[in-house]
């Protein structure tokens with residue numbers, strides 16, 4: 001295999017591995033031969049194997065005693081648009097989460113519909129690139145089952161999260177917060193569309209009514225005020241082309257911790 005072919009194959013292997021339903025994934029993981037087969041099949045290097053396997057490991061979880069008494073809110077703490085203010089005043093009764101782009105069945109979910117999806121609660125540490133951390137308890141819909149419901153098309157490789165807030169002086173589309181993750185993180189069992197924090201509805205300062213939790217990455221990946229999830233083959237054509245608000249301003253796209 002030539003080097004570019006091999007890179008493409010590796011990327012495909014990662015994506016399809018992540019694309020397996022969790023149940024199938026768990027069953028495969030329980031099978032001792034699985035990772036060995038994956039590693040040997042097309043001569044995957046040891047490093048690539050570690051990349052795929054390690055990225056599925058869980059982030060550390062904590063106990064209620066570990067919860068930070070004061071979880072800092074960062075970036076936007078109240079989106080400034082009148083549309084968002086109206087949603088907040090109505091307790092987000094009409095908020096929708098759109099799932100579109102490269103999917104077979106575009107979704108438009110109310111918060112009730114989101115809350116009816118397979119959920120998970122986890123106590124994790126949030127690490128901001130600015131050098132602070134806080135431990136919080138998050139409850140939300142697991143992203144994987146929602147993606148299965150929408151049916152990702154084979155070309156889909158990334159998910160772009162479009163947010164309701166503008167961060168920066170222009171307060172227009174060029175300042176709108178957005179983020180993106182790949183399918184390994186999308187199907188990670190701790191990746192949630194969180195609607196509750198510390199057993200309360202998610203506060204406005206922390207991204208109400210819905211924010212992403214992607215626990216293996218730094219804080220800026222955890223998009224708050226999520227309105228739309230777009231499945232794409234690549235994000236070169238979106239905004240600054242680097243896959244996120246901060247990435248367009250020089251941060252790493254993959255912010256693994």
Ligand SMILES: Nc1nc2c(c(=O)[nH]1)N[C@H]1C(S)=C(S)[C@@H](COP(=O)(O)O)O[C@H]1N2
Nearest residue numbers: 072073074075076128163177206219222224
């Ligand atoms: N929509 C949106 N999401 C965002 C941000 C933001 O400004 N807008 N800031 C990011 C950064 S840098 C961090 S550290 C976390 C902060 O989340 P918190 O306010 O719950 O602490 O949100 C991330 N997600």
Ligand SMILES: [Mo]
Nearest residue numbers: 128129219220
């Ligand atoms: Mo951050």
